[in-house]
Amino acid sequence: MGPIAVNRIYAALSALVLAFVVLPLVAIVWVSFFANKILSFPPTGYTLSWYARAWAQDAFRDGFITSVQTALCAVVISLALGVPASLALVRYRFPGRDAIQTLLLAPMIVPGIVGGAALFMAFIELEVLFDVEIAGTLPGLLVAHGLIALPWTVRLVTASLAGTNRSFEEAAASLGAGPLTVFFRVTLPLIKPALVAAALFSFVISFIDLEKSIFLVGPGRTTLQIALVSYLEWNLDSTVAAVAAVQILIIGALLLVSDRYARLARAF
Amino acid sequence: MVEQEYRELNEAAMTSSTATMPLPAPRAREVRRRSPAFGLAAPATLFVVLALLGPLALMFRYSLNRFVPGQMMVEALTLANYQKFFADSFYQDVLFTTLWVSGVSTILCLLAGFPVAYFLVRQASAKWKGRLLLLIILPLLMGNAVRTAAWMVILGDKGMFNAAIGTLGLAPMKLMYTPLAVIIGLVSVMLPFMIVTLQSVLEGIDENLESAAASLGAGHLTILKRVVLPLALPGLLAGTMLCFILSMNAYATPVLIGGPSFHMMAPTVYQQVAKAMNWPFGAALAFVLMAVTLVLTTAANMLVQRHYRRWSE
Numbered sequence: 001m002g003p004i005a006v007n008r009i010y011a012a013l014s015a016l017v018l019a020f021v022v023l024p025l026v027a028i029v030w031v032s033f034f035a036n037k038i039l040s041f042p043p044t045g046y047t048l049s050w051y052a053r054a055w056a057q058d059a060f061r062d063g064f065i066t067s068v069q070t071a072l073c074a075v076v077i078s079l080a081l082g083v084p085a086s087l088a089l090v091r092y093r094f095p096g097r098d099a100i101q102t103l104l105l106a107p108m109i110v111p112g113i114v115g116g117a118a119l120f121m122a123f124i125e126l127e128v129l130f131d132v133e134i135a136g137t138l139p140g141l142l143v144a145h146g147l148i149a150l151p152w153t154v155r156l157v158t159a160s161l162a163g164t165n166r167s168f169e170e171a172a173a174s175l176g177a178g179p180l181t182v183f184f185r186v187t188l189p190l191i192k193p194a195l196v197a198a199a200l201f202s203f204v205i206s207f208i209d210l211e212k213s214i215f216l217v218g219p220g221r222t223t224l225q226i227a228l229v230s231y232l233e234w235n236l237d238s239t240v241a242a243v244a245a246v247q248i249l250i251i252g253a254l255l256l257v258s259d260r261y262a263r264l265a266r267a268f
Numbered sequence: 269m270v271e272q273e274y275r276e277l278n279e280a281a282m283t284s285s286t287a288t289m290p291l292p293a294p295r296a297r298e299v300r301r302r303s304p305a306f307g308l309a310a311p312a313t314l315f316v317v318l319a320l321l322g323p324l325a326l327m328f329r330y331s332l333n334r335f336v337p338g339q340m341m342v343e344a345l346t347l348a349n350y351q352k353f354f355a356d357s358f359y360q361d362v363l364f365t366t367l368w369v370s371g372v373s374t375i376l377c378l379l380a381g382f383p384v385a386y387f388l389v390r391q392a393s394a395k396w397k398g399r400l401l402l403l404i405i406l407p408l409l410m411g412n413a414v415r416t417a418a419w420m421v422i423l424g425d426k427g428m429f430n431a432a433i434g435t436l437g438l439a440p441m442k443l444m445y446t447p448l449a450v451i452i453g454l455v456s457v458m459l460p461f462m463i464v465t466l467q468s469v470l471e472g473i474d475e476n477l478e479s480a481a482a483s484l485g486a487g488h489l490t491i492l493k494r495v496v497l498p499l500a501l502p503g504l505l506a507g508t509m510l511c512f513i514l515s516m517n518a519y520a521t522p523v524l525i526g527g528p529s530f531h532m533m534a535p536t537v538y539q540q541v542a543k544a545m546n547w548p549f550g551a552a553l554a555f556v557l558m559a560v561t562l563v564l565t566t567a568a569n570m571l572v573q574r575h576y577r578r579w580s581e
Contacts, residue, residue, distance in 0.1 A: 003482075005489070007391055007490045009383075010383050010386055010387040010390075010391060011387060011391065013380075013383035013384070014383055014384045014387040014388075014400075015437065017381070017383070017384045017403065017459065017463075018384070018400070018403065020380070020455075020456060020459070021403075021404055021407050021456055021459055021460065021536075022403060022407060023422075024407075024415060024418030024419050024421070024422055024456065025407055025414075026414070026416055027417055027421050027422055027428055028414070028417060028418040028421050031421050039421070039424075039426070039430055040426050040431070041426070041427070041431030041432075042431065053389045062368065071472050080311075081311050081312035081315055082312060084308040084311065084312070085308060085309045085311070085312035085313070087308050088304075088305040088306070088308035088309035091305075092303045092304075092305035092308075094303055094305045094306065097305075100309055100313050102314060103311055103313060103316050103317070103321075104313070106316065106320060107316065107320055110320060110324070111513075111516075111517035111534065111557070111558070112517065112519070113517060113519055113534040113537050113538055113554070114324075114325075114327075114517070114537065114554045114557065114558060115320060115324070117327065117537055117538070117542075117550060117551070117554055118320075118323035118326065118327040118554075119319060119320075119323045120326045120541065120542070120546060121323065121326060121327055121330060121541070121551070122322060122323035122326050122327075125326065143319050144319070146315070146319075147315070147316065147319045147320060150312065150315070150316070154312070158551070172467070179304070197334060204409050205409075207411070208409065208410065208411030208412070208413075208414075210411065210412050210413055210519065210520055211412075211517075211519050211534070214519075214538065214542070215538070215541070215542055224412055225412075225413045228413040228414070228417065229413050229520060229523070229524065231525075232413070232416070232417055232420065232524050233524065236417070236420050236421065236424060240417055241417070244414040244417050244418065246411075247411065247414050248410055248414065249408065250412070251406075251409060251410055252406060252410075255402075255405075255406055255409055258401075259402055263398075
């Protein structure tokens with residue numbers, strides 16, 4: 001077998017695997033335009049009416065709004081907690097630094113269902129103790145979503161901080177800038193690409209979360225992913241395909257923007 | 269020596285996939301200065317402790333409680349929930365299904381992922397490598413619900429696949445609600461992780477080693493077996509473990525594509541905790557799942573390490 005034949009085999013296998021990964025998404029976007037009343041192949045024609053119908057469904061519309069709210073808050077939480085922590089991890093050496101770094105990345109490693117179940121039990125325990133409502137409320141959801149977004153922020157921002165030139169910060173400090181001025185005028189602008197990427201990534205991670213949220217949604221407060229799954233348990237039609245297509249469009253756009261700031265492949 | 273080298277390679281591989289970034293040592297001056305580091309790291313640390321470690325500890329305590337129907341949970345210190353798991357053949361079957369489905373999916377991921385990673389590193393131009401990697405990662409972040417819905421469109425009884433083979437005159441196949449469909453769904457979730465991990469490890473292997481082997485007359489398969497695979501082993505292992513862990517904990521795919529009579533561990537945990545409200549048993553299930561995953565991945569790691577030593581001697 002000559003080297004050219006070998007190369008061709010690799011190229012062909014890669015094309016097959018890529019098709020396997022991408023094809024399902026193409027299929028569901030295609031299906032969202034079908035005119036067929038009941039989902040079947042081939043299409044009898046094309047229509048946009050499923051999109052209007054999806055938006056008219058309370059579960060999808062409310063779920064979408066809740067998901068966007070939750071994801072925006074998750075971005076704020078993960079940046080507010082993650083950026084200072086990343087600064088501490090990269091710029092200082094202190095006892096327990098490695099342990100803290102491991103801990104901050106742990107929410108990525110603990111399985112979603114296990115972490116979700118544990119958080120659910122803790123919330124109910126707190127509800128009983130303090131007579132407040134947590135599970136099924138927005139704050140409860142935010143704790144879970146802040147938690148899953150945090151490790152991605154820490155990972156992207158520590159990587160970026162480790163790669164910046166310290167001389168700029170030292171120069172500013174030697175010219176009399178206080179630590180806060182140095183941070184806001186020098187450090188932040190230097191790591192801005194990582195911050196943008198971390199914000200977009202946190203949004204996406206929160207928006208698509210299913211396993212943790214499934215324990216924490218309540219009546220009247222459902223995220224889009226949960227609405228999709230409960231719908232899919234009983235029906236599969238072009239309405240759900242339209243929702244999926246909108247989600248693919250939104251997340252695809254966010255990730256493409258994010259990729260301009262920090263290579264996505266490096267986040268894994 | 270070899271072990272040390274292995275460990276370093278392994279760490280390098282884990283860095284690119286799941287674990288921590290290596291951080292440069294801070295300069296000595298800052299170490300002596302009273303450090304604000306604690307204040308900076310404290311909020312995030314406290315948050316993770318309260319929202320993750322605390323609840324996990326609480327859940328472990330609950331797994332030792334007793335479940336009394338109608339009363340939910342009675343304070344106790346018993347291993348009855350764990351015993352129930354290992355005595356009840358239904359739950360053993362659930363674990364067994366989870367294990368073999370995860371094992372098969374992981375092996376398929378390895379087989380399908382390696383050629384792509386190798387192609388990206390050795391053959392694709394820099395521009396295309398970036399584009400293809402993006403194309404591989406994008407579907408991963410579309411969410412399990414959407415991706416699973418997409419597979420339902422393809423694999424359903426009147427789905428795209430059956431419509432396609434129907435035009436060729438073939439009889440429709442029953443795909444939905446079969447283990448095969450679950451495996452297909454899981455592989456598509458995990459493949460991007462495998463490809464990205466393998467790609468970053470292959471990136472670190474000097475291409476000249478392969479050229480040297482080829483110039484000495486080795487065929488491509490020999491080069492793979494004697495040069496590339498031994499060097500990529502830590503990465504293969506990291507990718508394999510990551511995929512295995514992900515599929516052991518899969519939720520959406522088994523629920524929606526596997527159907528109501530197909531049971532895997534993560535959906536069973538959810539069912540016990542949120543539906544049956546049997547918290548002690550649900551908690552025990554969650555810890556059995558984590559323990560089995562941990563033991564198997566650690567064992568695999570040790571086994572491969574021993575193998576690696578023999579290989580490189």
